[in-house]
Amino acid sequence: MGGVTISVKTKLGALVTVSVLITSGLALVAMRTGAELRYITIFAMITALLVTQFVAHSLTDQLDEMNAVARSVSHGDYTRRVRGTDRRDELGDLAATINRLADDLEAVDQHRKELVANVSHELRTPIAALRAVLENVVDGVSEADPETMRTALKQTERLGRLVETLLDLSRLDNGVVPLKARRFEVWPYLSGVLKEANLAAGRRGTSSGSGNHTRTDVHLHLDVSPPELTAYADAERLHQVMANLIDNAVKHSPPHGRVTVHARRGAGPESLDLEVVDEGPGIPEPERHKVFQRFNRGGVPAAHGPGSDGGTGLGLAIARWAVELHGGRIGVAESSRGCHIRVTLPGASQPRD
Template sequence: MKTKLGVLVVVSVFITTGLLLVALKTSTELRFITVFSIIATLLITQFFAHGLTAPLDEMNRVAKGISHGDYTRRVLGADRRDELGDLATTINLMADDLEAVDRHRKELVANVSHELRTPIAALRAVLENVVDGVSAADPETMRTALTQTERLGRLVETLLDLARLDNGVVPLRAHRFEVWPYLSGVLKEANLADAHRKLASGSGRHTRTDVHLHLDVSPPDLTAYADTERLHQVVANLIDNAVKHSPPHGRVTVLARRGPQPESLDLEILDEGPGIPEQERHRVFERFNRGEVAFPHGKGSDGGTGLGLAIARWAVDLHGGRIGVAESTRGCRIRVTLPGIPVRRQLT
């Protein structure tokens, strides 16, 4: 744009100078030369101005459409090699992001509605049977109601984690802890939750109690330095993902090793499922990615809202660590590396 404005000034000066030279040689009156010079300058200015303002008008229309919720419109002329082309590209990228966010929002509402409907319907059925006298309020019936209530609680906790993720910085309450008893507790909680779920769903169906959870910590007195609450989110979500894609009577192994730094920790979660295609490995930790491509016959990467693995990555990033899908000859292998000293980071 600076170049075009500079050309406009130079051309206008040349035209005026040329007309003045013509006037001196032909004895033309100065007033006619002035009029011709002004008209020529205005015509050239109008030509350049149209090339500058037309894209701005289009950008204005697209921006107004975006402000009213129309994320499908795009600015033409993004291939221009000037500031207006850069601005058009930026607006189109913004529209793409907003369209993706709007689509994810709708997917989240649909997914959460679906996830809420099932336990609420089951809980209502149990309570109605108790009230109507069809079922007695015995421990087994109450255990079924408790299982559905816990499922609702897990969904609400997932949504709270998403809110924390969006809010940016979350303070870490890191401390030194023994890895073996800590991970043993996490696996025990997973087994208890699976037992409750099996009672609620009935026998004869493949549930997570069919999957054997194995813990391997070396050395046995291994210690680490991390926020145990956030680490619980990581391990629980990864185990949840692994067992959902394991075959009946399969095996999920949690490996814990000492990292390269003092109090650092290397974790691996291995399953015997179908694994994740290499071209999909970079997407499994994205929000709302339910893994329809990677797991076309399953429930998705986390079988629910598509937030479990995204929350796991968020918790690992909060520590300044790394998480990813590692090579494996069978099933899926998720590797987590936590540094010895956690780093507070501003997540976006």
């Protein structure tokens, strides 16, 4: 239960009132008892100073602590926190705000460190493989035949996908990206996305980045109702969303599992409801609010079949960013089996051509 909120202004007002009342009372006592006014005045001043000192001490102590914590945060130490956030006044609010700021800065610093670690790890493997291929060609160990060049091309493609992911992350940090929305038919559009996912799985032996899984044992299924369903959205951004969701669903599918993409008409004009459902272990309820955070790789193992990897932990964060650019929503829906991701896009009230 929350206590009564007493502002600093109220406390200072009470201090002035108490001081005036003490002085007035002592002056009245002096007039009635015949005591010398100068003694009464001195006593009243001492009493008022003691009361003022007590109130000022309670105010300035926490201000000093806030100053020390803010100085530590400015020097990169995000471990210190201000005590006394249970105060029911402006200083308590300020202490809570400083602590939230320190929490946010600590999270940003942790994300920065994780970004460096993840990017370093993701870059190291394709660069080392590409270097080995080229060194073998230069040293005459292997010929620059089409097969060798295809191996080198796979690694350069992997590097390209990682760079594209980092560019998406940069766009996410820099704010709103203009949407190039258009009207399109949902069935052929999503059919193309699934076909690309299958082709990517068939021709790539390694992957890093969005929408490039390597599981060939997982069956992809499309369910659009009605078949003539149309939507209004940025096709490129929506492709990012679906490619990442399908990639994530495939990685967490059991051997010979099934991933289904459902598309339905939404509540608004040309709005769209999308669902990606897999048969994997699902996402534990305590982890559901974290799955769209950067660098989060989920509370379930990602490798359920050949070729699976944990990824960079950026795919679902980029998917959420793209959905929110549309003014839509994305989240984990309740399901009795597997993982069920739901996307809602608002569409637009556009006249038909």
